[in-house]
Every structure is written in C-alpha cells, then in structure tokens.
C-alpha cells in the first residue's frame with residue numbers, strides 16, 4: 719500500500735485593513751481549516767500599509783515550506799495594486815486560482831489550471847451533486863467580478879454550457895435571464911433578481927452574500943432547484959478552498975511504499 723509522506727497542509731492568509739466582512743470571511747476560513755487539521759497563519763496588515771509591505775509578506779509566504787496555499791483576502795484598499803500583489807503569489811500556492819497564469823489556463827481550451835477559483839468550483843460542485851446536467855444548457859451568470867462572475871463563466875464553458883454574462887451595462891437583463899436553464903448570481907444586491915426574471919423550472923444558484931441576490935420568496939415559486947443564502951454555495955466555496963489547500967500540499971510531498 720502507498721502512503722503519502724509529509725506534514726499537515728498549511729494556509730497563509732493576508733488580511734489588509736479593517737473591513738468587517740473580510741474579517742468575518744477570514745475567521746470562517748481559519749475555523750474551517752482548524753476543523754480538518756490544516757494549519758493556518760493569518761498575517762494582518764493595517765489599512766494604510768504600503769504595497770511594498772504586502773509584497774514582502776507574499777514573498778515570505780512564498781518561501782515558507784510548510785505554507786502550501788496563499789490567499790490574499792479581497793478587496794484590498796484602493797491604494798494597493800491588486801494586480802501586482804496577485805501576480806506575486808507563487809502559482810503553485812495560488813489556492814484562490816486568481817494568478818493570471820491560472821486564470822489564463824482556466825480560460826483556454828485544452829489547458830488545466832493548477833487551481834480553480836473556489837466559488838466557481840462551488841457552483842459546479844452543487845450542480846453536479848444535484849444531478850443538474852449543464853452540457854449544452856443555457857446558463858446565465860449575473861456579474862463579471864474577478865472573484866466569482868468571470869471565473870464562473872469560464873469554468874461553465876469548460877463544462878460545455880452555453881454561457882451569457884449579464885452585468886451593469888447589460889440592456890434588458892431580465893430578457894436574458896428569462897431564457898436561462900440555470901442562473902448563477904453573485905453581485906451583492908439583495909433581492910435584485912425578481913420572480914419575473916426567471917423561466918419556470920430554472921435552476922437557481924445564488925451567490926454567497928448574507929442576503930442573496932435573488933428574491934427567494936418569488937423564485938421558489940418558479941425554480942425547480944434553488945440554493946439559499948446563507949447555507950448555500952457559500953459553505954461549499956469554503957470546502958473547495960480546503961480541497962485546493964490539500965491538493966497544493968499533496969503535490970509537494972511524495973508517495974512511499976508502506977510496509
């Protein structure tokens with residue numbers, strides 16, 4: 719029998735500033751790591767820190783052997799370049815899947831990223847587990863954020879869905895969402911999606927905000943399947959993060975024959 723030889727997986731989190739929601743998400747992630755035996759280190763930096771200071775922490779975590787995954791909690795304060803900082807994360811430790819090389823490989827046919835962004839993978843995982851076939855189906859994604867909408871639209875295409883993306887500048891969004899077999903929304907505007915935005919029988923995968931984008935009371939009358947907020951895609955997103963951290967750790971260790 720083969721046995722994996724190594725140490726416990728480790729996550730390094732960088733948290734900049736005092737945003738209440740960010741602090742709460744980081745707390746949830748840290749607790750989830752503790753529950754499954756993943757070591758986690760949270761490096762907190764003040765709101766007014768410099769880009770150089772953040773880059774130094776990224777570099778230090780890149781070099782730590784027992785940190786297998788690195789997560790820079792977003793959004794960052796606007797004086798910091800998100801682009802520069804995400805580019806600095808070692809691709810092999812990029813458990814959020816936000817490094818341009820990983821996003822690029824997610825986008826291109828025939829290539830596999832080292833990590834798939836957690837919320838996107840969470841949506842697909844929920845659809846799979848409930849037996850929702852998406853090949854050839856019309857899937858509408860509301861929102862095109864770097865964290866959820868954009869990677870989710872790419873991942874859905876990799877799974878052979880026909881994908882439309884609705885965003886701030888979209889004219890007549892409800893005309894597009896009404897055509898959807900599956901609707902995914904994560905824009906953070908409570909109850910934006912009303913009953914008349916939906917086709918009867920639609921599968922609705924709501925985003926992971928504390929109040930969902932979709933008006934639940936109206937949608938439940940039309941949808942065949944729906945995920946609630948809280949307790950829907952959010953917690954699955956966290957599980958996908960744990961999955962990515964364990965994968966990152968496994969890649970650095972070796973299998974050995976067990977006597």
Ligand SMILES: Nc1nc(=O)c2c([nH]1)NC[C@@H]1CN(c3ccc(C(=O)N[C@@H](CCC(=O)O)C(=O)O)cc3)C=[N+]21
Pocket residue numbers: 742743746789790791792793814836837865926927928947948949950951952953954955956
């Ligand atoms: N670098 C980075 N990576 C992220 O993955 C990332 C991020 N930045 N910035 C913010 C978003 C948001 N996000 C959530 C994850 C889980 C829940 C979650 O578990 N929500 C619970 C409720 C949580 C509560 O009660 O506060 C639920 O839906 O049941 C929510 C939101 C990850 N994000």
